[in-house]
Amino acid sequence: MQHGKYRFIVGFLALPLGLYALFVVWPFIQSIYYSFTDWTGLSPEFKMVGLDNYRRMLDDEIFWKSLQHSLMFAVVLPLVTIGLALFFAFMINVGGRKRRGGPVISGVRGSSFYKIVYFFPQVLSIAIVALLFAFAYNPDSGAINSFLRGIGLDGVQPLWLGDPDLALWCVMAVLVWSTVGFFVVLFSAGMASIPADLYEAALLDGAGRATTFFRITLPLLWDTVQSGWVYMGILALGAESFAVVQIMTTGPGGPDYSTTVMVLYVYQKAFRDGQAAYATTIGVALLVVTLAFAALVMRLGRRERLEY
């Protein structure tokens, strides 16, 4: 097996690794370097300014707002999405009626239908979903307020995305809508692999559904929940929140910066305001937040791995 081995390894790795290094790794390293300069992005000249950008960032009110919103995205979104998804997945897989002669625990009828439908938003582009909901949220002619008028709630006509107190929640609701299905399917697969005799034993011991869920399903599913949490958090800090906030909210960034998030702020500083160096500084802060989030979830969630 040794003959020509290294030539083969180099030949196979050169292209993918080269492309990856040039377009991913190298820009990452560069941007950390640029965060210590006064580079505008418009001209090739720049000089080192030490920690100036970082000092400026700490005094930047909009940065703190974007950080706060990004943290909310990273905490609230996974919490709501995974909570709902666990609930739905449990209903689909364990909520079924006991049929005579059937298994003790069974899924509801049409469980595969639910799983197919719930997954719909996941295959759509988040950009398209955001556009669609931007229309639905329109205060005058949008589907939501028109629906409220239709059922007689003429007094309840929120501005939705135009209301600084509501806009962020509206945006988050769209992300929940589009990601719950993914986790329902993910958790359903995990629940399907939990042996039925565990449930049978629990029911024989007189455990109700809630006890069954918290004592059997959740612990055995914990690894999946945890990696799903990290996955969702990274998405919520990065690409997904960029698309929804940039497309849906005015500005973009919402009325009175009420929806601006870190990833959008990086984009605006670099490509709108010509402050590339400062943008990379905020980007470095985003990197720190992302890594800290992942480390925290992995640490808080550490449990003994259960074998079954």
Add this chain to the structure above:
Amino acid sequence: MSIEKTTEPPAPVPVTKTDVPRSGGPPRPKKEGQVLNAFSHGILVLWAVMVVLPLLWAVMTSFKDDGAIFGSPWSLPDKLHFDNWSRAWTEANMSDYFLNTVLVVGGSLIGTLVLGSMAAYVLARFDFPGNRFIYYLFVGGMSFPIMLALVPLFYVVNNMGLLNTIHGLILVYIAYSLPFTVFFLTAFFRTLPSSVAEAAFVDGASHSRTFFQIMVPMAKPGLISVGIFNFLGQWNQYMLPTVLNTDPDKRVLTQGLVQLAVSQGYKGDWSGLFAGLVMAMLPVLAAYIVFQRQVVQGLTAGALK
């Protein structure tokens, strides 16, 4: 993943009263089961409606004229305005956006699978100094915020003369798809038996021949899963083209639709925009319904590992 029964009909509204109480069974769990059953069905139906309703609403709206869209968002169209669709396809450049997207995604997908499987195979099957380092270099890319790299990347791509070109976008898509692809396929190649490859090698096949003629066919299920994952990711990609592809003629679907929505403030062709939105949604949804088992497998495989 076990979603085999795709043909099962939609769940009916729960009918609790047909369940005549029987003597003999333990009463408490049964009652709890019934209440829970009705309750769970109710909730599940509600969410299904919440998922489907906006999509159906979009389809319905795409057949209405502008007046009806704003006047009465929930009423059915007075007649089916197919002209919205033809207008979106020709005047609103949806045909160009489709073509650009197909070119970019087609090129990226092939490139990602070829390069990704080559790197993954080497990393999974060969021991050499630096193997672990390169593996973690690739895998680390999954958790880093892409936007941080995009600021300098814009200038890297610009200096190479690749800004606003289809092939430039393809190269960038491939580079950013490699972390997950390498991660997934490395795990997959490790699960394949090594005896077949060794036998081929003993028979005089070269390393690269062994890879292309023996290993790639064996890895087909993994390639399909990761291919679907990348296809959807690249087809729906919004952030990369927004930054690196600002030429109006080169826009991909997602970008084009967002630009269309922004420019509607002046043109006021909202019905055409809705037709464009639905046009962009339907192929992906149709493909999902046809290949739903593979799609679900491909998309959830990563998170389960």
